Amino acid sequence: MTLLIRRSELALPACNDHMFAKALASGADLVFLDLEDATPEALKEQSREKAITALTELDWGRTVPAIRINALDTRWCHDDIIEVVSRAGANLHTIVVPKARTARDVWWVDVLLTQLEDKLGLEHKIRLEVLIEEVEGLANAEAIAVASPRVDTLIFGVGDFSLSQGARVDTNFEPLGDYPGDFWHYARNKVLVAARIAGIDAIDAPFPDYGNLAGYERDAQRASLLGYTGKWAIHPNQVPIANTVYSPTEAEITLAQRNIAAYREAEAAGRGAVGVDGVLVDAAHIKMATATLARAAAIDPYLRADGAVPVPS
Structure with a gap:
Protein backbone atom coordinates (compact mmCIF):
# COMPACT_ATOMS: atom_id res chain seq x y z
CA MET A 1 0.00 0.00 0.00
CA TYR A 246 -11.42 6.10 3.06
CA SER A 247 -9.97 8.50 5.63
CA PRO A 248 -9.05 7.33 9.17
CA THR A 249 -11.72 8.33 11.66
CA GLU A 250 -11.01 10.40 14.76
CA ALA A 251 -11.57 7.26 16.82
CA GLU A 252 -9.00 5.32 14.77
CA ILE A 253 -6.48 8.13 15.09
CA THR A 254 -7.02 8.43 18.84
CA LEU A 255 -6.67 4.68 19.33
CA ALA A 256 -3.49 4.59 17.25
CA GLN A 257 -1.95 7.46 19.23
CA ARG A 258 -2.93 5.86 22.54
CA ASN A 259 -1.50 2.46 21.61
CA ILE A 260 1.78 3.94 20.40
CA ALA A 261 2.18 6.02 23.57
CA ALA A 262 1.45 3.04 25.83
CA TYR A 263 3.77 0.75 23.87
CA ARG A 264 6.66 3.25 23.91
CA GLU A 265 6.26 3.63 27.66
CA ALA A 266 6.34 -0.15 28.13
CA GLU A 267 9.29 -0.43 25.76
CA ALA A 268 11.24 2.08 27.81
CA ALA A 269 10.58 -0.08 30.87
CA GLY A 270 11.99 -3.14 29.09
CA ARG A 271 8.70 -4.78 28.07
CA GLY A 272 7.74 -5.84 24.55
CA ALA A 273 3.96 -5.69 25.03
CA VAL A 274 1.47 -3.85 27.19
CA GLY A 275 -2.17 -4.14 28.20
CA VAL A 276 -4.31 -1.15 27.28
CA ASP A 277 -7.83 -1.20 28.72
CA GLY A 278 -7.64 -4.97 28.98
CA VAL A 279 -6.39 -5.51 25.41
CA LEU A 280 -2.88 -6.66 24.52
CA VAL A 281 -0.87 -4.21 22.41
CA ASP A 282 2.33 -5.57 20.85
CA ALA A 283 4.59 -4.86 17.86
CA ALA A 284 1.94 -5.89 15.32
CA HIS A 285 -0.52 -3.38 16.76
CA ILE A 286 2.13 -0.65 16.57
CA LYS A 287 2.68 -1.38 12.88
CA MET A 288 -1.07 -1.01 12.31
CA ALA A 289 -1.20 2.18 14.36
CA THR A 290 1.77 3.65 12.52
CA ALA A 291 0.15 2.89 9.16
CA THR A 292 -3.08 4.58 10.31
CA LEU A 293 -1.26 7.71 11.41
CA ALA A 294 0.86 7.81 8.26
CA ARG A 295 -2.28 7.77 6.11
CA ALA A 296 -3.92 10.39 8.30
CA ALA A 297 -0.82 12.57 7.99
CA ALA A 298 -0.82 12.20 4.21
CA ILE A 299 -4.43 13.40 4.15
CA ASP A 300 -4.03 16.04 6.84
CA PRO A 301 -0.56 17.62 6.98
CA TYR A 302 -1.31 18.97 10.45
CA LEU A 303 -1.15 15.48 11.95
CA ARG A 304 2.37 14.09 12.20
CA ALA A 305 3.02 10.44 11.33
CA ASP A 306 4.73 9.80 14.70
CA GLY A 307 1.43 10.27 16.47
CA ALA A 308 2.12 13.71 17.92
CA VAL A 309 -0.24 16.54 17.12
CA PRO A 310 1.86 19.66 16.55
CA VAL A 311 1.04 22.79 18.48
CA PRO A 312 -0.04 25.59 16.12
CA SER A 313 2.52 28.37 15.86
Whole structure:
Protein backbone atom coordinates (compact mmCIF):
# COMPACT_ATOMS: atom_id res chain seq x y z
CA MET A 1 0.00 0.00 0.00
CA THR A 2 1.26 3.47 -0.87
CA LEU A 3 0.69 6.86 0.71
CA LEU A 4 -0.90 8.18 -2.47
CA ILE A 5 -4.26 9.73 -1.69
CA ARG A 6 -6.83 8.24 -4.06
CA ARG A 7 -9.91 8.04 -1.85
CA SER A 8 -12.17 9.20 -4.67
CA GLU A 9 -11.59 8.74 -8.39
CA LEU A 10 -14.22 10.57 -10.40
CA ALA A 11 -15.01 9.32 -13.89
CA LEU A 12 -15.76 12.04 -16.44
CA PRO A 13 -16.73 11.38 -20.06
CA ALA A 14 -14.14 13.19 -22.18
CA CYS A 15 -16.87 14.17 -24.64
CA ASN A 16 -18.74 16.18 -21.99
CA ASP A 17 -16.52 19.23 -21.71
CA HIS A 18 -19.39 21.24 -20.19
CA MET A 19 -18.94 19.07 -17.07
CA PHE A 20 -15.19 19.55 -16.67
CA ALA A 21 -15.25 22.56 -14.34
CA LYS A 22 -17.79 20.97 -11.99
CA ALA A 23 -15.76 17.75 -11.82
CA LEU A 24 -12.55 19.61 -10.96
CA ALA A 25 -14.41 21.49 -8.21
CA SER A 26 -15.87 18.30 -6.71
CA GLY A 27 -13.04 17.64 -4.26
CA ALA A 28 -12.14 14.33 -5.92
CA ASP A 29 -8.60 13.18 -5.32
CA LEU A 30 -8.29 12.09 -8.96
CA VAL A 31 -10.42 12.86 -12.02
CA PHE A 32 -9.97 10.79 -15.14
CA LEU A 33 -11.19 11.91 -18.54
CA ASP A 34 -12.73 8.79 -20.01
CA LEU A 35 -11.92 8.14 -23.64
CA GLU A 36 -13.22 4.58 -23.46
CA ASP A 37 -16.70 3.32 -22.51
CA ALA A 38 -18.22 6.72 -21.67
CA THR A 39 -17.30 8.17 -25.07
CA PRO A 40 -19.28 7.08 -28.17
CA GLU A 41 -17.28 5.74 -31.11
CA ALA A 42 -18.28 8.65 -33.32
CA LEU A 43 -16.79 11.09 -30.79
CA LYS A 44 -13.49 9.34 -29.99
CA GLU A 45 -11.17 11.69 -31.90
CA GLN A 46 -12.83 14.96 -30.90
CA SER A 47 -13.07 13.79 -27.28
CA ARG A 48 -9.34 13.15 -27.32
CA GLU A 49 -8.90 16.79 -28.37
CA LYS A 50 -11.12 17.91 -25.50
CA ALA A 51 -9.04 15.89 -23.06
CA ILE A 52 -5.84 17.50 -24.34
CA THR A 53 -7.37 20.95 -23.96
CA ALA A 54 -8.52 20.17 -20.42
CA LEU A 55 -5.08 18.93 -19.42
CA THR A 56 -3.26 21.94 -20.85
CA GLU A 57 -5.67 24.79 -20.13
CA LEU A 58 -7.68 24.01 -16.98
CA ASP A 59 -6.54 24.53 -13.39
CA TRP A 60 -6.60 21.09 -11.75
CA GLY A 61 -5.53 22.37 -8.34
CA ARG A 62 -4.83 19.43 -6.00
CA THR A 63 -6.82 17.02 -8.18
CA VAL A 64 -4.67 14.41 -9.93
CA PRO A 65 -5.12 14.65 -13.75
CA ALA A 66 -5.69 11.34 -15.52
CA ILE A 67 -7.19 9.78 -18.62
CA ARG A 68 -8.63 6.38 -19.35
CA ILE A 69 -7.46 5.19 -22.75
CA ASN A 70 -9.39 2.88 -25.01
CA ALA A 71 -8.76 -0.84 -24.71
CA LEU A 72 -5.53 -2.14 -26.18
CA ASP A 73 -7.32 -4.17 -28.84
CA THR A 74 -9.10 -1.13 -30.31
CA ARG A 75 -8.00 1.15 -33.13
CA TRP A 76 -8.05 4.22 -30.84
CA CYS A 77 -5.68 3.11 -28.09
CA HIS A 78 -2.39 3.81 -29.88
CA ASP A 79 -3.37 7.37 -30.77
CA ASP A 80 -4.85 7.96 -27.30
CA ILE A 81 -1.43 7.42 -25.76
CA ILE A 82 0.70 9.07 -28.43
CA GLU A 83 -1.48 12.15 -29.00
CA VAL A 84 -2.28 12.90 -25.37
CA VAL A 85 1.24 12.30 -24.07
CA SER A 86 2.88 14.16 -26.99
CA ARG A 87 0.72 17.23 -26.55
CA ALA A 88 -0.20 17.20 -22.85
CA GLY A 89 2.20 14.78 -21.22
CA ALA A 90 3.77 17.43 -19.01
CA ASN A 91 0.38 17.88 -17.32
CA LEU A 92 -0.70 14.22 -17.25
CA HIS A 93 -0.06 12.22 -14.11
CA THR A 94 -1.88 8.92 -14.64
CA ILE A 95 -3.20 6.71 -17.40
CA VAL A 96 -5.94 4.22 -16.55
CA VAL A 97 -5.48 1.03 -18.57
CA PRO A 98 -8.77 -0.82 -19.15
CA LYS A 99 -9.44 -4.53 -19.57
CA ALA A 100 -5.93 -5.77 -18.79
CA ARG A 101 -5.82 -9.53 -19.30
CA THR A 102 -2.13 -10.32 -18.91
CA ALA A 103 1.07 -8.69 -17.69
CA ARG A 104 2.04 -8.22 -21.34
CA ASP A 105 -0.78 -5.66 -21.73
CA VAL A 106 0.79 -3.49 -19.04
CA TRP A 107 4.27 -4.06 -20.47
CA TRP A 108 3.13 -2.76 -23.87
CA VAL A 109 1.85 0.50 -22.40
CA ASP A 110 5.00 0.84 -20.29
CA VAL A 111 7.31 0.44 -23.30
CA LEU A 112 5.39 2.95 -25.40
CA LEU A 113 5.37 5.50 -22.56
CA THR A 114 9.09 5.03 -21.98
CA GLN A 115 9.78 5.77 -25.64
CA LEU A 116 7.56 8.84 -25.60
CA GLU A 117 8.99 10.23 -22.37
CA ASP A 118 12.52 9.86 -23.74
CA LYS A 119 11.60 11.42 -27.07
CA LEU A 120 9.74 14.34 -25.48
CA GLY A 121 12.17 14.87 -22.62
CA LEU A 122 9.43 14.63 -20.00
CA GLU A 123 10.70 15.23 -16.49
CA HIS A 124 8.32 12.78 -14.80
CA LYS A 125 7.19 9.23 -15.39
CA ILE A 126 3.50 8.85 -16.13
CA ARG A 127 1.86 6.47 -13.67
CA LEU A 128 -0.52 3.62 -14.48
CA GLU A 129 -3.71 2.41 -12.85
CA VAL A 130 -4.85 -0.94 -14.21
CA LEU A 131 -8.42 -2.18 -14.42
CA ILE A 132 -9.11 -5.81 -13.60
CA GLU A 133 -12.42 -6.32 -15.39
CA GLU A 134 -12.04 -9.59 -17.28
CA VAL A 135 -11.97 -13.10 -15.83
CA GLU A 136 -8.58 -13.65 -17.50
CA GLY A 137 -7.33 -10.46 -15.88
CA LEU A 138 -8.49 -11.65 -12.48
CA ALA A 139 -6.71 -14.96 -12.98
CA ASN A 140 -3.51 -13.04 -13.82
CA ALA A 141 -3.97 -10.23 -11.31
CA GLU A 142 -0.77 -10.92 -9.37
CA ALA A 143 1.39 -10.85 -12.52
CA ILE A 144 -0.39 -7.73 -13.78
CA ALA A 145 0.22 -5.93 -10.50
CA VAL A 146 4.00 -6.39 -10.72
CA ALA A 147 4.30 -5.98 -14.50
CA SER A 148 5.67 -2.43 -14.33
CA PRO A 149 7.04 -0.07 -11.66
CA ARG A 150 4.67 2.52 -13.12
CA VAL A 151 1.64 0.71 -11.70
CA ASP A 152 0.29 2.49 -8.62
CA THR A 153 -3.10 0.85 -8.39
CA LEU A 154 -5.32 -2.04 -9.36
CA ILE A 155 -8.98 -1.21 -9.89
CA PHE A 156 -11.83 -3.70 -9.68
CA GLY A 157 -14.03 -3.01 -12.72
CA VAL A 158 -17.26 -4.74 -11.84
CA GLY A 159 -19.22 -3.75 -14.97
CA ASP A 160 -17.25 -5.51 -17.67
CA PHE A 161 -16.31 -8.20 -15.17
CA SER A 162 -20.02 -9.03 -14.82
CA LEU A 163 -20.21 -9.60 -18.56
CA SER A 164 -16.97 -11.55 -18.67
CA GLN A 165 -18.13 -13.84 -15.88
CA GLY A 166 -21.65 -14.17 -17.27
CA ALA A 167 -23.16 -13.01 -14.01
CA ARG A 168 -26.92 -12.43 -13.81
CA VAL A 169 -27.01 -8.94 -12.35
CA ASP A 170 -29.01 -5.74 -12.66
CA THR A 171 -27.78 -2.38 -13.94
CA ASN A 172 -26.13 -1.72 -10.57
CA PHE A 173 -24.28 -5.05 -10.91
CA GLU A 174 -26.18 -6.60 -8.03
CA PRO A 175 -27.51 -10.19 -8.27
CA LEU A 176 -30.98 -10.67 -9.71
CA GLY A 177 -31.82 -13.24 -7.05
CA ASP A 178 -31.08 -14.11 -3.46
CA TYR A 179 -27.37 -14.58 -2.80
CA PRO A 180 -25.68 -15.05 0.61
CA GLY A 181 -23.11 -12.38 1.44
CA ASP A 182 -21.22 -10.05 -0.88
CA PHE A 183 -21.76 -11.25 -4.46
CA TRP A 184 -18.36 -9.88 -5.54
CA HIS A 185 -16.31 -10.81 -2.48
CA TYR A 186 -14.00 -13.28 -4.21
CA ALA A 187 -13.10 -10.93 -7.05
CA ARG A 188 -12.71 -7.95 -4.73
CA ASN A 189 -10.46 -9.85 -2.37
CA LYS A 190 -8.31 -11.33 -5.14
CA VAL A 191 -7.73 -7.89 -6.67
CA LEU A 192 -6.84 -6.54 -3.24
CA VAL A 193 -4.41 -9.36 -2.45
CA ALA A 194 -2.71 -8.94 -5.84
CA ALA A 195 -2.29 -5.23 -5.16
CA ARG A 196 -0.80 -5.87 -1.73
CA ILE A 197 1.66 -8.41 -3.17
CA ALA A 198 2.94 -5.59 -5.39
CA GLY A 199 2.86 -3.03 -2.58
CA ILE A 200 0.32 -0.88 -4.42
CA ASP A 201 -3.21 0.38 -3.77
CA ALA A 202 -6.58 -1.09 -4.66
CA ILE A 203 -9.57 1.00 -5.80
CA ASP A 204 -13.10 -0.36 -5.56
CA ALA A 205 -15.66 -0.55 -8.35
CA PRO A 206 -18.13 2.11 -9.47
CA PHE A 207 -21.69 2.22 -8.15
CA PRO A 208 -23.98 3.22 -11.05
CA ASP A 209 -27.04 3.93 -8.89
CA TYR A 210 -25.79 7.44 -8.13
CA GLY A 211 -29.08 8.48 -6.52
CA ASN A 212 -28.61 5.82 -3.84
CA LEU A 213 -25.94 7.46 -1.70
CA ALA A 214 -26.61 5.11 1.22
CA GLY A 215 -25.91 2.15 -1.06
CA TYR A 216 -22.70 3.77 -2.29
CA GLU A 217 -21.56 4.35 1.28
CA ARG A 218 -22.37 0.74 2.21
CA ASP A 219 -20.30 -0.58 -0.70
CA ALA A 220 -17.44 1.79 0.11
CA GLN A 221 -17.43 0.74 3.77
CA ARG A 222 -17.30 -2.95 2.89
CA ALA A 223 -14.39 -2.47 0.52
CA SER A 224 -12.61 -0.24 3.03
CA LEU A 225 -12.82 -2.92 5.71
CA LEU A 226 -11.10 -5.34 3.32
CA GLY A 227 -8.27 -2.87 2.76
CA TYR A 228 -9.27 -0.88 -0.32
CA THR A 229 -8.03 2.70 -0.14
CA GLY A 230 -10.51 4.36 -2.49
CA LYS A 231 -13.51 3.98 -4.76
CA TRP A 232 -14.64 5.14 -8.15
CA ALA A 233 -17.29 7.83 -8.31
CA ILE A 234 -19.49 8.37 -11.34
CA HIS A 235 -21.19 11.47 -9.94
CA PRO A 236 -19.78 14.39 -7.90
CA ASN A 237 -22.29 13.62 -5.12
CA GLN A 238 -20.45 10.37 -4.42
CA VAL A 239 -17.08 12.08 -3.93
CA PRO A 240 -17.54 13.40 -0.34
CA ILE A 241 -18.69 9.96 0.79
CA ALA A 242 -15.60 8.25 -0.62
CA ASN A 243 -13.34 10.92 0.87
CA THR A 244 -14.86 10.32 4.31
CA VAL A 245 -15.01 6.53 4.21
CA TYR A 246 -11.42 6.10 3.06
CA SER A 247 -9.97 8.50 5.63
CA PRO A 248 -9.05 7.33 9.17
CA THR A 249 -11.72 8.33 11.66
CA GLU A 250 -11.01 10.40 14.76
CA ALA A 251 -11.57 7.26 16.82
CA GLU A 252 -9.00 5.32 14.77
CA ILE A 253 -6.48 8.13 15.09
CA THR A 254 -7.02 8.43 18.84
CA LEU A 255 -6.67 4.68 19.33
CA ALA A 256 -3.49 4.59 17.25
CA GLN A 257 -1.95 7.46 19.23
CA ARG A 258 -2.93 5.86 22.54
CA ASN A 259 -1.50 2.46 21.61
CA ILE A 260 1.78 3.94 20.40
CA ALA A 261 2.18 6.02 23.57
CA ALA A 262 1.45 3.04 25.83
CA TYR A 263 3.77 0.75 23.87
CA ARG A 264 6.66 3.25 23.91
CA GLU A 265 6.26 3.63 27.66
CA ALA A 266 6.34 -0.15 28.13
CA GLU A 267 9.29 -0.43 25.76
CA ALA A 268 11.24 2.08 27.81
CA ALA A 269 10.58 -0.08 30.87
CA GLY A 270 11.99 -3.14 29.09
CA ARG A 271 8.70 -4.78 28.07
CA GLY A 272 7.74 -5.84 24.55
CA ALA A 273 3.96 -5.69 25.03
CA VAL A 274 1.47 -3.85 27.19
CA GLY A 275 -2.17 -4.14 28.20
CA VAL A 276 -4.31 -1.15 27.28
CA ASP A 277 -7.83 -1.20 28.72
CA GLY A 278 -7.64 -4.97 28.98
CA VAL A 279 -6.39 -5.51 25.41
CA LEU A 280 -2.88 -6.66 24.52
CA VAL A 281 -0.87 -4.21 22.41
CA ASP A 282 2.33 -5.57 20.85
CA ALA A 283 4.59 -4.86 17.86
CA ALA A 284 1.94 -5.89 15.32
CA HIS A 285 -0.52 -3.38 16.76
CA ILE A 286 2.13 -0.65 16.57
CA LYS A 287 2.68 -1.38 12.88
CA MET A 288 -1.07 -1.01 12.31
CA ALA A 289 -1.20 2.18 14.36
CA THR A 290 1.77 3.65 12.52
CA ALA A 291 0.15 2.89 9.16
CA THR A 292 -3.08 4.58 10.31
CA LEU A 293 -1.26 7.71 11.41
CA ALA A 294 0.86 7.81 8.26
CA ARG A 295 -2.28 7.77 6.11
CA ALA A 296 -3.92 10.39 8.30
CA ALA A 297 -0.82 12.57 7.99
CA ALA A 298 -0.82 12.20 4.21
CA ILE A 299 -4.43 13.40 4.15
CA ASP A 300 -4.03 16.04 6.84
CA PRO A 301 -0.56 17.62 6.98
CA TYR A 302 -1.31 18.97 10.45
CA LEU A 303 -1.15 15.48 11.95
CA ARG A 304 2.37 14.09 12.20
CA ALA A 305 3.02 10.44 11.33
CA ASP A 306 4.73 9.80 14.70
CA GLY A 307 1.43 10.27 16.47
CA ALA A 308 2.12 13.71 17.92
CA VAL A 309 -0.24 16.54 17.12
CA PRO A 310 1.86 19.66 16.55
CA VAL A 311 1.04 22.79 18.48
CA PRO A 312 -0.04 25.59 16.12
CA SER A 313 2.52 28.37 15.86
